[in-house]
Amino acid sequence: MELKDNTRDWVIPEHNGSFRAYMNAKQEKLRVQFERRKVGGEGGIFKGVTIHVNGYTKPSHTELKELMIQWGGGFENYFSNTRVTHIICSNLTDAKLKQYQKERNPVPVVHPDWIMESIRAKRLLDFSGFVLQRIRLEPNQKVLQLPRRPRGAVGDRQGGKPSCSAQVEGRPSPGKRERDLLNNVDSFFKNSRLHFIGSWKANIDAVMSAAAALNPPRPKRVQSTERQIIHVDIDCFFASVAVSVDPSLEGKPVAVCHSDSSKGTAEISSCSYEARKFGVKAGMYFSAAKELCPGLVHAPYYFEKYQGASAVLYRILLQYSACVQPVSIDEAYADISGLGDSLSICDRIRSQFHKETGLRVSTGASHNMLLAKIATNQAKPDGTFFIRVETSKEFMKELPVKEIPGVGYKSSKKLAEMGMLHCSDVWLRSKQILQQAFGSKTGELIWEYSHGRDSRAVKSEAKRQTVGAEINWGIRFTSNQDAIKTLEKLSEEVQRRLEQSHTKGRSITLKLKLRKPNAPPPSKFLGHGWCDNISRSITLACSVDDNAVIAKEAVGLLFKLGVDPREIRGIGIQITKLDEVxxxxxxxxxxxxxxxxxxxxxxxxxxxxxxxxxxxxxxxxxxxxxxxxxxxxxxxxxxxxxxxxxxxxxxxxxxxxxxxxxxxxxxxxxxxxxxxxxxxxxxxxxxxxxxxxxxxxxxxxxxxxxxxxxxxxxxxxxxxxxxxxxxxxxxxxxxxxxxxxxxxxxxxxxxxxxxxxxxxxxxxxxxxxxxxxxxxxxxx
DNA sequence: ATCCTCCCCTAC
DNA sequence: TAAGGTAGGGGAGGAT
Known part of the structure; x- marks a missing residue:
């Protein structure tokens, strides 16, 4: 309704003085350093320089990033030909170097000493003296060659004519644009919405700890039935952001996905309520949705804006309670026991959030997390709902089992086969029957939840157990070298995240998706299609976060599995047995x-x-x-x-x-x-x-x-x-x-x-x- | 009994 | 064209 409000840039609301207080400590520090440098009048040593760090360097990736920002330069986590001016690298394989140099405008690959020396000299030194020339071959490269496959096999070179790896499943040789998408870790992560929401959680830790410093009120200890738990969830988040960016979409059926091709297989990640009326749902291909709703309008992703809106939501929540459990970028629980009336707090959160972002958030409140979440589902869109203790049983009675959090596709199907469609059907059976079918814990969980009972406490911080990175789209290898290159990229990503979370890990797991022998061509463009999932792990004597070690071990595991690289459709690395650094x-x-x-x-x-x-x-x-x-x-x-x-x-x-x-x-x-x-x-x-x-x-x-x-x-x-x-x-x-x-x-x-x-x-x-x-x- | 590995399922 | 990730919980079955 207030279009100006909707369209204003709330990503960094400079007008709102209190926002800064909530910025995470690191960002604040960097900002201060940045300001100080500006006051110094130097304009920054690295003005106009944007680096991308490749592989293991000394100083580390993270330190280089901080230094660049401190001294007026730019930094990109993922290589981009248009934005990155220098690649920083300590040593580089031939293959990687070629990959960079074959770009239209080759970017110089420079040793980190260039950065350090420039800072020492307090001026930008000529980088040409630091360009990497001597290329060291990775020691494992010749050792880990797998046997060559027979000539003439699918995807193999034929008659000296270069052919591309995607020549599989009867597809014609791919064009250049398709070729750019294959095995491309950087561009994939840059554009993947699932990667975005999946890796978002790592960010929230900083926001939470910054907010904790402001001493928000702590919930009181009360009887379990007297707890006040609220759950908040932004309404069709991505779609709403798209509408707020482009107000002309207001009131139209909107779907957020990558491509607007009405024949394509772009997956819808979020859609407006107007679109939902037609049966459009998240996860649908855009083409299918367009058939249901011919007037469907496509909207792009705005990843940076999501971060901003999310930060606003968490900032508001943390005003009301210190006990906030993040669920995702747009969803969280808060324990507000003894801190005020649930419904009035919900209303204040909702109006405050709308005022600041133009987005709507729905809220649910009850005496446990399960019911609070179910209440939110009831409240949507743009509402609030309260489930009281006395009415909770009544409420659960009608609820389909699929609506129980934790009961998904498989479990609900199994329950349906056992004749349980609603929670009241579960009541008529025994806990033992459920445990027999689902295992002791899961059985008990379904039993308890179906009765509306949930004793979980709202946990504001959780220790991370695993760190990983994987890609299951656009993976088409012709050789083991392709697979090794991808594993090296993934290791860099993993190293980055280990550093970010201040952990190292002792166990390295390689995850693969392998094309099923009888798999038809994937329905989805460059998708993985029907696959078998396999994984192998190795436990080292000590914890590591070095991408070179991680890559080496992952390649070793790949070798151990001895799979045909052309059958790989997805690949990933996970680090477990983490130790805090x-x-x-x-x-x-x-x-x-x-x-x-x-x-x-x-x-x-x-x-x-x-x-x-x-x-x-x-x-x-x-x-x-x-x-x-x-x-x-x-x-x-x-x-x-x-x-x-x-x-x-x-x-x-x-x-x-x-x-x-x-x-x-x-x-x-x-x-x-x-x-x-x-x-x-x-x-x-x-x-x-x-x-x-x-x-x-x-x-x-x-x-x-x-x-x-x-x-x-x-x-x-x-x-x-x-x-x-x-x-x-x-x-x-x-x-x-x-x-x-x-x-x-x-x-x-x-x-x-x-x-x-x-x-x-x-x-x-x-x-x-x-x-x-x-x-x-x-x-x- | 308890742990470990390799899965599967679920949620966002 | 299109970007099917990430992390936690837990179960089966074997090793210790």
Whole structure:
């Protein structure tokens, strides 16, 4: 109704001062840096430069991004010929280089040193001195060649005439435009709506933690039937955004999808209520929808706008409660127990959101999450609905089982076969029958939900279990090299997300979709068609986030499966068994500081410290940041205070894990609290402390070394024992150090950030001992 | 019994 | 033309 309101750019509502307060901390920091640079009047070193980072680099992808933004440059996660001016890369395979250079306007591929040197020089240096020339072949490339397929096979080269990989299932050779879509990871992710909504969740963490800093009200603890849970859901989100961008669509049947071809197979992701009246639904091909509704209007995606609207929704929700559980970009729960009247809060949320975005949101409220969500479904469109305890049973009675969240296509079909169409049908059977058919947990869930019972608590933060990236569209490989290239791309994507979520993982899973032997051509343009899904995983000795390692392992798994690459229709990588990386991406940026203060501390205060400092062969930067911080904290503690020092050093020889809680534990148990200010009459440092400090630095070094060896072994051989026997053969000193480190880790499992496989460590230890015994006649 | 791997199902 | 991802829950069945 207020068209101006609808069309205004609410993505970044600068007019609304409070918005900034809700921006996530990182964005805010970058903005401040950006502003500061502008005030400086320099205009930015990298003005006009937009980089895309390829592969594993030092500094990392994330750091380069921050630096570019800080110094006035641009950054693209995905390569775009039109926007990217330089590709930043530490080393590049021939294949990748060719891929970039064959573009119409080749983009220079430059070493990250160019960025670092330019920043150091405070001006944009000529990049030509940093262009990558020497190309290193990936070590696994020749090893992992699979046997060549017979000549004349589908998709193979024939008579020297170049043919394209999509020549399958009787299709003619594809045109150039189609060829550009094949196996194209970058453009796929840039345009995929499912990728967009799927990877959105990773973003919300930042928004939530920023909002938590503002101390929103916390819900009160109440009886389970007296809880007040609300559920909010933006009405046909993508379609509504399209209407708000183009007000002439108001009141028309609108469908959001990629193509407006009335014959095509573009999938509708969202449609307006006017379109729904004709039976148009999300997931339909546009062509099919057009038959149902000839007046259907096509609308494009506006991915950036969705982010903005979503941020507004979450900001509003977090004004009413700190306990908000994100479900998706347009949907969330909030626990508002004891914080006000549910319906009036719902109304305020709805009107506030509409005022700010021009979009409508529907809300549901009840005493549990299940009923709140069902209430929202009842409320749509543009309404609010409340289900009270007394009426909940009545309400569930008529509800089709398909409407129970968690009961989808398969389960509802199964239930229908068992004669259960509505929740009341379920009541007449027993929980045991459901558990027999669906398994104990799922059976119980259906039983409980069908009665309107749900004891879940609204969880505002959840620990991530998996990180992955996959593509099941436009995948047509002619050779294993194609598959390897795609896996390398996917690994980069996975690395990015691991970095973003401050995690590493120990288990790598390769997921494949393989064309079924009798599959007809896919109905969908470049779709995967009928497929078998298979997956294989490998668990490494330590957690990794390096795309090179991930790619290598994924390629190894592909090799292990031994599939015909031409049959692959979908491919993906998943990382599980995640470990949190403390300090996350920031660790490398603060590393120089730690290093510097460590140096200063040793120079200024403690001449003797130099003697016991790590030897020059081991760079401090090679020691894990947590170890460094621990060492530093010890040095500082030592400088400050003798009594305090005792506290910190108590576990120095065994507890250099970098975990804070260890530091604060009192070993002697004498009960003295660490005093902030030392008395002048404290005893001088004892040499025992010196020794322990020395030992802990050594230990950190050993541990680092063994971690490195284990991860190298994991990346290459996967058999630590073999790796060790090959690398350390005849090197007594190395064997000794390794043995020491392995024992250290075995004595303190769990004390180190990198997890070890016990049996492998044990085997390695035995092997080393044996080797020493045989070759040197001694025991270690 | 408990864990692990390889699935399937579901939701957005 | 068209961009069929991502993550969690959980079950079957084998290994330990």
């Amino acid at each position: 403390q300090m996350g991406a920031r660790k490398r940026t603060i590393q120089p500081d730690v290093q510097e203060s460590l140096k200063q501390a040793s120079r200024k205060r403690e001449p003797r410290l130099k003697e016991i400092a790590p030897d020059e062969n081991v760079r401090l930067s090679d020691i894990d940041i947590n170890e460094q911080k621990y060492i530093l904290s010890m040095i500082k503690a030592r400088e400050r205070e003798q009594s305090k020092r005792k506290l910190f050093f108590a576990q120095a020889s065994g507890g250099h894990s970098g975990r804070q809680r260890k530091h604060t534990r009192q070993a002697g148990g004498s009960g003295n609290e660490p005093r902030p200010d030392p008395g002048p009459d404290l005893p001088p440092p004892v040499s025992e402390a010196e020794r322990k400090l020395h030992r802990s630095i050594d230990s950190a070094r050993y541990v680092f070394e063994v971690c490195e060896i284990i991860s190298a072994a994991a990346a290459e051989e996967k058999a630590l024992v073999r790796y060790v026997s090959e690398r350390a053969e005849g090197d007594l000193e190395k064997l000794g150090r390794l043995l020491k480190a392995i024992r250290l880790v075995r004595r303190n499992p769990g004390a180190y950030q990198v997890k070890m496989v016990g049996s492998e460590l044990e085997a390695a230890e035995v092997l080393i001992q044996k080797s020493v015994e045989q070759n040197y006649g001694g025991v270690m």
